[in-house]
Amino acid sequence: MSSNDKYDRQVRIWGRHGQEKLQNSRVLLLGCDPVGVETLKNLVLPGIGYVVIIDNKLVTDQDVENNFFIPYDTIGQSRAKVVLENLLEMNIDVKGEWHQIDNFNIDGQQFDLIIANEKQCLETKFNLIELQTYGFLGRVRLYSPSCQIIETKPMNPKYDLRIFNPFQELKEYFDSIEIEGDVDYVAHIPYIVILYKALQKYHKEKGKYPSTFQEKHKDFMQVIKSLCGQLEFQYQGNFYEAIENIDQAFDNDNWKNCLEQIEIEQNDGEGYKYKFSTLISALRQFVLIHGAPPLGKAFPDMKCFTQTYVHLKNNIYGIKVEKDFQIFKDLCQNKVDDETIRLFIENIQELKTINFRSIQQELDQPNQVDDYENDCYIWYILLRSVNEYYRINTKWPSQNQDDIQQLKEIVEIQCKLVGVDNVPQSYIQEICRYEGSKLHMIASVLGGMASQEAVKLITNQFVPINNTLIYDGLKSEASIFEF
Amino acid sequence: MNSILNTYSPLSKELYNEYRGEVMRDALSTQKVLVIGAGGLGCEILKCLALSGIKEIHVIDLDTIDLTNLNRQFLFRMKDVGKYKAEVAAEFIMKRIPSCKVIPYTKKIQEFGIGFYQEFSVIIAGLDNIEARRWINRVVIQMVERDENEKVIDGSRHYLIDGGTEGLNGQARVISPFESACYECTLSQLPKQLQYQMCTIASTPRLPEHCIAYVYEVLWQKEQPDVKLDKDNFDHMNWIYQKALERAKQFNIEGVTYKLTLGVVKNIIPAVASTNALIASICTVECIKILTGNGSQLNNYIQWYGQNHQTGVGINVIQQERLDECTECSIQQLQIKVKRTDQLSILLTLLPPEIELYCNGQTLITNNNLRKQGFAHLLVKTFQELIESKIIYENSVLKAIDKNKTINVRIQYE
Numbered sequence: 001m002s003s004n005d006k007y008d009r010q011v012r013i014w015g016r017h018g019q020e021k022l023q024n025s026r027v028l029l030l031g032c033d034p035v036g037v038e039t040l041k042n043l044v045l046p047g048i049g050y051v052v053i054i055d056n057k058l059v060t061d062q063d064v065e066n067n068f069f070i071p072y073d074t075i076g077q078s079r080a081k082v083v084l085e086n087l088l089e090m091n092i093d094v095k096g097e098w099h100q101i102d103n104f105n106i107d108g109q110q111f112d113l114i115i116a117n118e119k120q121c122l123e124t125k126f127n128l129i130e131l132q133t134y135g136f137l138g139r140v141r142l143y144s145p146s147c148q149i150i151e152t153k154p155m156n157p158k159y160d161l162r163i164f165n166p167f168q169e170l171k172e173y174f175d176s177i178e179i180e181g182d183v184d185y186v187a188h189i190p191y192i193v194i195l196y197k198a199l200q201k202y203h204k205e206k207g208k209y210p211s212t213f214q215e216k217h218k219d220f221m222q223v224i225k226s227l228c229g230q231l232e233f234q235y236q237g238n239f240y241e242a243i244e245n246i247d248q249a250f251d252n253d254n255w256k257n258c259l260e261q262i263e264i265e266q267n268d269g270e271g272y273k274y275k276f277s278t279l280i281s282a283l284r285q286f287v288l289i290h291g292a293p294p295l296g297k298a299f300p301d302m303k304c305f306t307q308t309y310v311h312l313k314n315n316i317y318g319i320k321v322e323k324d325f326q327i328f329k330d331l332c333q334n335k336v337d338d339e340t341i342r343l344f345i346e347n348i349q350e351l352k353t354i355n356f357r358s359i360q361q362e363l364d365q366p367n368q369v370d371d372y373e374n375d376c377y378i379w380y381i382l383l384r385s386v387n388e389y390y391r392i393n394t395k396w397p398s399q400n401q402d403d404i405q406q407l408k409e410i411v412e413i414q415c416k417l418v419g420v421d422n423v424p425q426s427y428i429q430e431i432c433r434y435e436g437s438k439l440h441m442i443a444s445v446l447g448g449m450a451s452q453e454a455v456k457l458i459t460n461q462f463v464p465i466n467n468t469l470i471y472d473g474l475k476s477e478a479s480i481f482e483f
Numbered sequence: 484m485n486s487i488l489n490t491y492s493p494l495s496k497e498l499y500n501e502y503r504g505e506v507m508r509d510a511l512s513t514q515k516v517l518v519i520g521a522g523g524l525g526c527e528i529l530k531c532l533a534l535s536g537i538k539e540i541h542v543i544d545l546d547t548i549d550l551t552n553l554n555r556q557f558l559f560r561m562k563d564v565g566k567y568k569a570e571v572a573a574e575f576i577m578k579r580i581p582s583c584k585v586i587p588y589t590k591k592i593q594e595f596g597i598g599f600y601q602e603f604s605v606i607i608a609g610l611d612n613i614e615a616r617r618w619i620n621r622v623v624i625q626m627v628e629r630d631e632n633e634k635v636i637d638g639s640r641h642y643l644i645d646g647g648t649e650g651l652n653g654q655a656r657v658i659s660p661f662e663s664a665c666y667e668c669t670l671s672q673l674p675k676q677l678q679y680q681m682c683t684i685a686s687t688p689r690l691p692e693h694c695i696a697y698v699y700e701v702l703w704q705k706e707q708p709d710v711k712l713d714k715d716n717f718d719h720m721n722w723i724y725q726k727a728l729e730r731a732k733q734f735n736i737e738g739v740t741y742k743l744t745l746g747v748v749k750n751i752i753p754a755v756a757s758t759n760a761l762i763a764s765i766c767t768v769e770c771i772k773i774l775t776g777n778g779s780q781l782n783n784y785i786q787w788y789g790q791n792h793q794t795g796v797g798i799n800v801i802q803q804e805r806l807d808e809c810t811e812c813s814i815q816q817l818q819i820k821v822k823r824t825d826q827l828s829i830l831l832t833l834l835p836p837e838i839e840l841y842c843n844g845q846t847l848i849t850n851n852n853l854r855k856q857g858f859a860h861l862l863v864k865t866f867q868e869l870i871e872s873k874i875i876y877e878n879s880v881l882k883a884i885d886k887n888k889t890i891n892v893r894i895q896y897e
Contacts, residue, residue, distance in 0.1 A: 006553045012746065012753040013650050038760065045756040046554055066484075068530050071579055090557055135487060136768075136778060154792040188687070301690050309689040310735045350792055399490055426493035433490040440484075440534035441767045444527065448761025449796075452651055452789045455757065462651065465795035473768045474494055474778030476785060478798045 010046050017339075018459040019047070023093070025458045026050045028111045030104070031118030032057070032079045034067045034440055035131045035138070037087070038447025039115055041069065043454055044087045044094050051087070051096035052111075054104045055080035066440040112458050115450070122360050127457040129450050130359060134386065135434025136473035137379050138446040141362075141483075142453055142464055147354040148262075148276040150340075150347045151461040158349045159300050163195050164209075164251045165292065173316050179227050186228070187235035190304040190312065191242040195249040198224045198242070209250075216250060238303040245300075255293050258351045259283065272460060275336045279344045282331035286324075294324035296346045321345075354466045357483070362467075366483040368419045376470035376479035378423050382431045383470075385411045396436030404432055430474075442473050449478075484511075484536050488775060499776030507775055511536045514774050517603040518542045519592055519619060521568040523754055524609025524646050526558045527763030529576050532607075533583040535771050540576075541603070543588040543595075544569040555756040593618060593843060596876030600641070601626055605770045607644045609763060611752075613673070616645060620658065620666035624811050625880035625891055627660050629818075635661065644769050646762040650753040651789030653762035655781070656803070657769050660812060663783040664803040667811040672803075688730070691738035695727040695747040702726055714749050723748060758789060814889040821866060823896050828862040830892075839884040840892070842875045866896065 005011065011019050027048055029040050032055040040051060057079045063070040069086040070079065080098035088094055106114075106123065114121060117131040130141040162170055174196045179189060202223045203209055210220045221243055228239045262280055287293055299313045329341055336344075344351075357367070366384075369377050388410050389397050397403040408428060415422055449469060456464040471478045488507045491500060499507065516537050518528050521544035532540055546568050548559045558575040559568070569587035576585045588595075592615060600606065600622050610616050620643060628639035643658040645666065658665050683689070684697040703712055703723065713719050724744040731739045745751060765785065772778050781800070788797035807813060819833050827847060830840065840848040849858055861874070869875045881892040 004550065006550050008551045008554075008742075009751070009754040010554050010756075012751065013755055041557065042756040042760050045557055066534060068534060068579065072581070090560075091553075092561075152792040153790060155788075155790055303683070304687070304689070306687050306689055306734050306736075309687075314735075352792070430492060430494045433492055434487060435490075437484075437487050439487070441531045441764050441771060444531050444764035445761055445768060448757050448759070448764060449789075451757035451760070453795075455755075456795075462790055463792050463795045469796065474772075476765065476769065476778075476781035477800055480794055480796060480798070 007047060014455065014459050014461050018455075018461050021459045022455065023047055023049050025112035026052070026110060027454075027458075028052045028054065028104075028106070028109075028114045030054050030114065030116045030121055032063075032067070032070075032083045033117040033131070033133070034438055034443035035133045035446045035450070036115050036117035037067055037069050037083055038443050039129070039131065039450040039454065041087060041090070042447055042451030044091050046455070047091060047093045048458075049094070051084070051094065053080045053084045053096065053098045054101060055083070055098075056100055056102040066438055066443070068440070113454055115454070120359070122358070124358050124360075128359070129454060129457075131446060131450055132383065132387075133438050133442045133446055134383060135431070135437055135439065136442060137383065137431075137434070138442050138449075138471040138473070139380070139383055140446060140450050140453065140465075140469040140471075141359065142457070142467050143356045143359055144354070144457055144464070145356075146273050147356065147457075147464065148273065149352045149354075149460055149463060150276070150279075150344050152347065152350040152352050152463050153461060154350055157298065158252065158254060159248065159298055160252055160293075160296050160349060161192055161248050161299075162292075162295070163192055163249050164199065166196065167295075167320055169320065170316055173312075179229075183231065183235055186231060187238060188304045188308065189238055190302045190308060191238050191245060192248070192302065192312075194224060194227060194239060194242040195245070198227055199249055201227070217246065220249070221246065241303055252349070254349045255351070258349075259287070262351065262353050275340055278332055278335045279341070282328060283344075283348065285331050286328055290324075290327075293348045294328045294345045295321050296348060297321050297342075298346060352463055354464070356467055362483045366418055367481075369481055372479065374477045374479060375427070375472050375475060376477060377420075377481070378427055379431075379472055380468070380470050380481065380483070381414050381418060381420060381423055382411065382427060385414045386431060386436075388414065390436075396434075397432050398435045399429065399432045404428060407432065439473075442471070445471060445473065484771075487777075492777065495778055496776040502776075508536070511771075511774055512538045514605075515539045515541065515603050516770060516774075517600070517606045518609070519606065519615075520544055520609035520611070521556075521558075521572040521587070522546065522552065522609060522611065523555045523648065523756075523759035524763040524766070525568070526556045526572055527760050528607050528609055528767055529558070529572055529585065531764050531767035532770065533576050533580045533585070535767065538582060539584045539586070541586045541588065542569050542573060543590065543592055544572075545589050545591055555754055555759050557756070596878055597622060597626060597880060598876065598878035601878065603641065604638075605642045605644065605773055607646075607766050607770055609646055609766070611647075613670075616666050617670075619643060620645075621811055623658065624660045624665060625893075627816075628893070629816055633816075642770075642773050644766045646766045648754060648758040648762050651755070651758055652787060653758050653789075654784065654786045655762055655765045655769070656784040657773075657781045658783070659780075664805045665809065665812040668806040668809045669784075669803050688734055688736060691727070691731055691736055691740075691743055692747050694731040694734070694736060694739055695723065695744050697730060698723045698726040699748050720745060720748065758787075761787065810889055814891055816891045816893065817883070818893045818895060820895045820897055823867040823870075824865050826863055826865055827869060831862075834883060834892070835885050837885070841882045841884075842879050845874065847874070847881065866894070 007019055025048055029036050059070055059074045059077050059079050059082055064072045069083050074082045078100040080100050084096050084098040088096055111126045113127045114123060115129050124145055128143040132139045166174060174193055177193050179197055202220055210216045224242050228236055299317055332341060385407060386397060389407050397407045411423060453464050456462045465480050466482050468481045468483050485508055489504050516532055518525055518540060521542050547565055548563050548568055550564055552559055558572045563571045567589045569589050573585035573587040608619055623641050623643045626641050628636045630636055640660060646655040679693055679696045684693045688694050724741045727739045727744060769781050782802050784801045784803045786799040791797040821829055837850045839850055846858055847861055849855055870877055883890040883892050
């Protein structure tokens with residue numbers, strides 16, 4: 001055995017603190033369709049805290065056929081009970097309860113997430129994932145009353161190295177170094193120094209800093225190359241690093257865009273939302289005074305001697321990080337814990353907030369989509385149409401002529417609503433073929449997709465989709481829309 | 484699934500609409516599917532196949548269950564730790580879905596002859612390494628038989644569906660040999676493995692990872708030359724951790740932990756239930772579509788990025804192209820008829836001169852004068868003897884190299 005933590009492989013994705021959030025969260029599942037159950041399965045396995053399952057039906061043959069967590073010897077029993085027992089059997093860390101009822105009063109309850117399948121849920125107080133599978137098709141719809149993400153976790157994180165605008169200690173360090181000396185020395189000058197020197201040389205020669213794309217990527221690159229002089233090819237590793245990281249040389253103002261987009265909702269009290277708005281206010285003040293955000297701790301590897309690297313990381317940058325932290329902390333006026341402040345500062349370059357349209361808003365008037373690359377938009381219109389058909393007829397349309405005719409009329413209305421001329425006849429016929437059927441494999445695809453989003457909403461890590469994902473299993477395509 | 488298979492589908496293949504209904508349902512329930520790997524992807528694939536109406540599934544995995552599998556491999560429990568994955572998974576599926584037969588194998592995939600793989604029209608692979616993927620890719624290519632006009636013989640083309648995950652990201656592909664890009668065609672597109680330079684880890688370490696890599700790659704060999712490093716042995720891993728910690732301290736580097744040590748040495752890839760579920764299920768959807776002619780096939784590679792800080796999720800469907808110079812799927816096929824009592828040396832007269840011949844990586848005939856003596860004893864063996872001593876398998880395809888050109892040699896016995 002190599003690790004005594006059964007969650008090791010996922011803690012490497014969302015960290016100890018993410019795991020703790022997961023283990024302290026409560027999830028409500030409305031309805032026991034395969035898609036909802038598959039989603040919950042992918043939350044029980046990683047150790048979600050508490051689950052509540054609401055379903056008023058009894059187990060039928062059909063459930064046994066398409067739901068893995070409903071065994072064949074449970075026909076006639078409460079679906080909610082059977083599903084809960086079979087899900088919790090997988091992971092002893094997870095607790096839960098079931099209710100065989102139709103309507104569940106969520107007033108006075110607290111949930112970190114509601115997963116709704118089968119029935120619509122218009123709740124706007126909690127995070128919500130609405131799910132539907134229909135034959136080979138699937139739909140995931142997210143809603144969050146407030147979505148502010150500190151840990152957006154980009155695949156290629158940006159570093160804030162202040163090469164363009166070095167703080168005093170860094171500038172003194174840069175100025176104390178010359179790119180000359182013996183081969184071993186020059187080959188171990190950190191690339192950040194090379195970029196700084198290249199900027200100085202460029203400015204000296206041209207009287208300005210590179211600004212256009214051509215200047216930044218061609219002319220400036222020539223200047224970097226000129227700095228390595230007669231150095232032989234095999235010793236130029238650090239100069240290549242400088243070229244690879246050429247964008248680091250220019251003012252890194254990603255945070256400005258983020259800060260402009262973020263609107264703070266005034267609110268009192270505790271919790272993540274309150275902390276977030278406090279942090280944003282503090283950041284605005286900090287920037288006003290210092291002209292730049294507080295410096296983050298992240299420092300990339302670069303080819304250089306060990307002592308140089310440790311000195312840069314711990315002393316030059318490290319001391320500035322600590323100084324900025326203290327100032328920033330004072331601006332937060334004890335409203336936010338140190339750990340969150342540090343996390344916030346680390347992620348200032350990529351903060352994100354999303355304002356979700358509510359499900360009611362989408363029902364009334366979905367956003368129009370101008371260009372779409374595959375069939376997913378057509379399927380969205382048709383899924384709306386069959387749902388509307390069901391609302392009127394309390395049955396799903398089949399391939400008989402009357403059903404198709406009635407569905408066509410509904411499709412026309414839906415097309416007008418979303419500003420589309422019409423959808424091809426063959427697609428209407430295809431969707432009538434499904435007649436509300438729920439395929440396990442499609443539910444399983446959707447369950448995987450939805451549970452990724454669930455973890456994002458619960459842990460406040462990564463960026464969730466805004467707001468709809470349509471999966472077309474018939475052609476193996478998927479797209480995201482904001483409806 | 485069954486009720487859908489009755490209906491007319493304007494968006495599906497002709498084949499489907501011709502046979503929809505009972506014939507198609509029967510077809511689905513008589514097809515056998517092979518699943519390679521009973522891990523994160525495998526467990527999900529088995530579940531999805533069984534609940535889609537497949538009645539016979541074969542599953543290969545030689546691994547045993549580890550504690551860290553339990554966060555996603557949902558057919559295993561704490562009490563199963565240490566048992567064979569394939570066996571526990573098969574038992575669980577059959578208990579839940581008694582109408583489905585699951586046959587487990589706990590051997591290496593390389594130990595099965597081509598005849599074994601020919602029984603499955605679709606092979607789904609949930610593997611965790613490149614070598615095994617390349618091997619099974621080669622098998623589906625070698626299984627393709629051609630008639631005298633070089634046309635592919637019906638039923639000899641077997642599909643390979645391959646999935647993989649890393650963290651919240653994953654990908655799946657459908658390989659139809661000689662029709663779409665094979666795994667080998669796309670090998671150059673694989674992301675480069677992160678490797679630390681030896682001069683960095685030896686003389687100018689900067690990151691905690693550098694210190695760990697030094698102990699693992701240099702110090703172990705130097706200080707414990709007689710002990711083979713076992714990455715699953717706590718004492719071994721702890722030794723590396725302690726030494727790395729010492730080295731880090733010496734260089735004033737922070738951040739060496741036991742967890743990081745495991746990550747670096749074992750090259751641990753983060754894994755979670757959600758990503759496994761969605762990739763495995765996409766693979767199953769492709770399999771069911773192949774078997775029933777529903778819809779159209781994934782063409783031919785899908786990338787899923789659950790980690791995307793701009794749009795939340797990034798989805799790319801890419802049509803990967805066949806490579807003209809692919810060493811696997813653009814190679815020539817040669818069929819040769821022999822008697823079982825013929826000696827291997829008969830091939831010297833039937834094949835071009837100066838050829839090298841291999842079977843599953845083992846040399847049979849060489850053109851290298853220095854090595855010829857060493858393989859001479861094989862030349863006088865009959866094909867029957869070679870099969871009995873497991874040097875070649877009943878339906879093996881031999882690989883011949885003729886001046887840098889690769890040829891598949893299929894032996895047929897009269």
